[in-house]
Amino acid sequence: MEITPRIKELPNHLIDQIKAGEVIEKPASILKELIENSLDAGADKVHIQIENNGLDLIAVSDNGHGMNYEDLPKAFGRHATSKLNKFEDLYQLSSFGFRGEALASMSSISRITCSSSPKSGHGGKLVIHGGQQVSHIEFENNESGTAINIRDLFYNTPVRLKFIKSKTSEKNAIWKTLNSFILSNPKVSFFIKYGSGDKAIYPAKDNIKERLKQVFKKNNEDFIVVNGEYEGHKIFAMVGPKSGRGSSKNNQFLFANKRLFSDKAIHSAVLKAMEGVWGPGESGAYCLMLDIPPSYLDVNVHPRKTEVRFFKSSIVFSLVRSSIEKSKPKKTFSFDNADKGDLENLLNENFSMKNNWESEGVNSSPNLFSITESFFLFNHNGRPYLINAPILFEKYINLKMREVVESEIVPLLIAEPYPIAYGPIDNLFEELSAFGFIINRPDKETILVKSVPDYLSELPIRNILSLFFTYLEKAPKKGLKDSFLSIDNIKMTKFSLQQILLMLKPFLSTWGSSEFAKPLNDEVLHRIYH
Ligand SMILES: Nc1ncnc2c1ncn2[C@@H]1O[C@H](COP(=O)(O)OP(=O)(O)OP(=O)(O)O)[C@@H](O)[C@H]1O
Ligand SMILES: [Mg+2]
Known part of the structure; x- marks a missing residue:
């Protein structure tokens, strides 16, 4: 028969050592608690010193409001705080601390010396080893502030020491803690001495x-x-x-x-x-x-x-x-030097490709997606192509200008007026009419476009013609067709899906031009699909 174990209350120092594990997991946790206390005390200068990644020494001193001689030992007692009075205060906190546990926890697993002094009155120096008070003396100081040295962390709980990870990970954790305070408290100056390295100084700044x-x-x-x-x-x-x-x-x-x-x-x-x-x-x-x-x-x-x-x-x-x-910046995408990552991001960002490319006909919308104003994704015979709209437009106009005949002219229901003053452009009216533009001039300041070639009637003509006329006004000598096609600003024109389809149509039978349509890299697509 087993002996029933007797139940007994744990001694306080053991309770403290066990509870310390909740707050103090590693040197970085101590550092965090100490800096928080300094900031809670209103300090705007905090000095920090670390030896052996915090295991030998963590020292934090500040110019905060300090503590007086009598209060000093209380700060190291469990559940002792000056920051909380009632439970509701928890939801109106302006301090980091509120549990009144941090100092008690660290004092039970290290050797602590703490000197503190208020602006007026008596300060004190307290030494505690493993939760036991070693000395408490009174001293006078006319500057307020607190200095705490934590030495020999976990010296009396060797098992905990074993859980300390590699030097690098402790160092990383310490710097992450330090950096977090440096970042979020720009108006506080920090002076940091880490091991044998130089002192790093972070002077107060206006902003983060x-x-x-x-x-x-x-x-x-x-x-x-x-x-x-x-x-x-x-x-x-x-x-x-x-x-x-x-x-x-x-x-x-x-x-x-x-x-x-x-x-x-x-x-x-x-x-x-x-x-x-x-x-x-x-x-x-x-x-x-x-x-x-x-x-x-x-x-x-x-x-x-x-x-x-x-x-x-x-x-x-x-x-x-x-x-x-x-x-976040909108990604600018260039057709010619896009890499796989660019494409993948672009595609991921703009739509999820759940559509079945094979089953849809050319005229149904799942075959054409707009990616940016200038780039479209087009499915041709089950293969996706990236369409460069300005180049497509250029090819389309080129093709159409070659085959235009008069019968294909489309009169505009309401003639489009453009504010273009009398000038060199007027000499081109006749030539323009051969290309399908019927234009006249009702007054010195305006021209009226009465009809346009059929191939333009469904494109954003107002936009295109304004650019075209502006160009002709400036450089009318350069042959009409060249003028039309060398409009740099055509890139700014927005095309609808319908217009892109319309411009693509004449090329579908002789597909293969890679100037405006580039097949998408299979590897990229594979990664997107799966
Ligand atoms: N640097 C300091 N300057 C002035 N007073 C301090 C300083 N550090 C601690 N104290 C005093 O000691 C008390 C106990 O500190 P401790 O960190 O143990 O608890 P807390 O900050 O109140 O709560 P928490 O456990 O959540 O940190 C504080 O409430 C504060 O009054
Ligand atoms: Mg605290």
């Missing part, structure tokens, strides 16, 4: 953009600046357009009311919004700051306070996604 430059250690001129607001929820973000696989994590920051947090769903919203700018499966640097009405934000989700809950999470997600989408 300057800090971003320092933190990301690269120019952020090309960063996308995002601003948005919806129902009291605000977003400010800066997102880097360059992307890569992996490693970007250290440069991705989410803040809710200045508090760094992690949230996979919001990260995915950023990825989704940046599709087309960031490559598939890649991501880039971002710093995203949410300003949430305090009563809509729950920070009391986990003792480490690195998770938050939004009461209106759908607002937050759509705010993130739509604000970034609105601000």
Whole structure:
């Protein structure tokens, strides 16, 4: 028969060591708690020193409001805080801390020396080893501030020490923590001494953009600046357009009311919004700051306070996604030097290709998609082609001008007036009529177009003719046909799907011209389909 074990209460120091695990997971967690305390104390100068990636020493000193001699030991007691009075205060927080647990947790698993002093009154110096007070002395100082040294982290809980990851990952976590405070508190100066390296100084700045430059250690001129607001929820973000696989994590920051947090769903919203700018499966640097009405934000989700809950999470997600989408640069696409990635992004961005290419006829719309104003995707005999509209137009006009006969002239129901003053163009009226344009001049300032060639009647003629006439006015000597086709600005003309189909039609029987239609790379399509 087994002996029934007796139930006994745990001694306080053991409770403290166990509970410390909830708050202090690694050196970076201590650093986070200490800097938060300094900021909560209103400091605008924070000095930080780290030795052996935080295992030997984490020292943080500040010029905040400090503590007086009597209060100092209380700060290290469990559930002791000056920041919260009643539960409801949790939803109107203006401080990082509220649990009154951080200092107690760290004091139980390290050796701490803390000196603190208020602006007036007596300050004190307290030494605690593994939760046991070693000394507490009073001293006078006329500057307010607090300095805490945490040495020999986990010295009395060797098992915890084993869970410390590689030097690199601890270092990365520490720098991510440091960078998050540097970014979100631009008006606070930070002085950082990391191991044997030089002291890094971050002087106070007016805005986060300057800090971003320092933190990301690269120019952020090309960063996308995002601003948005919806129902009291605000977003400010800066997102880097360059992307890569992996490693970007250290440069991705989410803040809710200045508090760094992690949230996979919001990260995915950023990825989704940046599709087309960031490559598939890649991501880039971002710093995203949410300003949430305090009563809509729950920070009391986990003792480490690195998770938050939004009461209106759908607002937050759509705010993130739509604000970034609105601000991101529209990709400019060039037919001639488009690479696979460009195409893939373009296609992904503009439509999902669920259509069956084989079964549709030429005149039905699933065969033609508009990608940008100038580029269309066209299915010919089951194969997709990218259509360059300005070149297609040029080829179409060329073809038509060769075959035009008078009977194909289409009179316009209402003659189109154009504000073109009397000049060289008037000498061309006769020549123009041979091409199907019947034009006359009712007064010195206007010309009237009464009919146009049939092949133009369904195209955006008003737009095309204005450009054409402007060109003729300037360079009438250059032969009519050349003038018509060398209108650079034709690129600005918008064509409808119908007009593109119309212009494509004459070429379908002799398909094969690659000047305006380029077959899409099979590999790219394969990746899109599957
Ligand atoms: N740098 C500091 N300057 C002035 N007072 C401080 C400083 N650090 C801690 N304190 C005081 O000690 C108290 C306890 O700090 P601690 O970090 O343990 O708890 P907290 O900040 O109140 O809550 P949390 O556990 O959520 O961080 C604080 O409420 C504050 O009054
Ligand atoms: Mg705190």
